[in-house]
Amino acid sequence: MTETESGISIPSYRRENREIDPPLDYEGYRSTALRHPKNPLVLLPHMLTEVTGPVLGEGRLGPYDWDLTRHGDAEPIGQRIQVSGRVLDSDGRPVPNTLVEVWQANAAGRYRHIVDQWPAPLDPNFVGVGRCMTDSEGRYRFLTVKPGAYPWKNHHNAWRPAHIHFSLFGRAFTQRLVTQMYFPDDPLFSEDPIFNSVPDPEVRKRMVSRHDWETTEDHWQLGFKWDIVLRGRDATVFEEPHA
Numbered sequence: 001m002t003e004t005e006s007g008i009s010i011p012s013y014r015r016e017n018r019e020i021d022p023p024l025d026y027e028g029y030r031s032t033a034l035r036h037p038k039n040p041l042v043l044l045p046h047m048l049t050e051v052t053g054p055v056l057g058e059g060r061l062g063p064y065d066w067d068l069t070r071h072g073d074a075e076p077i078g079q080r081i082q083v084s085g086r087v088l089d090s091d092g093r094p095v096p097n098t099l100v101e102v103w104q105a106n107a108a109g110r111y112r113h114i115v116d117q118w119p120a121p122l123d124p125n126f127v128g129v130g131r132c133m134t135d136s137e138g139r140y141r142f143l144t145v146k147p148g149a150y151p152w153k154n155h156h157n158a159w160r161p162a163h164i165h166f167s168l169f170g171r172a173f174t175q176r177l178v179t180q181m182y183f184p185d186d187p188l189f190s191e192d193p194i195f196n197s198v199p200d201p202e203v204r205k206r207m208v209s210r211h212d213w214e215t216t217e218d219h220w221q222l223g224f225k226w227d228i229v230l231r232g233r234d235a236t237v238f239e240e241p242h243a
């Protein structure tokens, strides 16, 4: 614990060496050349703002926010999947009651977004955003359809492997994580600069979910498991070049 000038005791968090994350300027990912910081980063002391965070209660969640297949008048087209796992902190302890948000392309690989205009169909029954709170054991769960791969103009014939974007707040701003979850054995991994911008191939694997029979249900859904570690030696990496 550390004490602020006003005498408030706050939990201390170790500042991390985040060498596992992608470099700020990654040659293969072209747009990072323009948007990476050009000056050295300034390390701010961890005060009250850094070790606390927004507290989002369950009251703000709608009953089907976790179920992306129920946001239209009918079921969306696509392979129905459940994605579930646990949110853990640096010591492997579960992070309960924390907000997990996701967004993804539809089964054809298209986002419902004005900027996404490639000729894949939109699905009137799929919006592609969801959120849930972890339970007391740090568990989360989403029901959705498997997103398709999509082209992204980074280079000729550039296709993103199927992925779901995740955003987590953790218990404090120091645990903030924005990343992407991938599916096992995707043939597009080898040519994807975002996936490969993570320097260590072993750390890259932390972004890949595994197929799970326990949550696979006969004639209903395929199950995928993915645990998210917010900090520490086994931390899940940030999605792209990041400080």
Ligand SMILES: [Fe+2]
Binding pocket: 105, 160, 163, 165
């Ligand atoms: Fe994406």
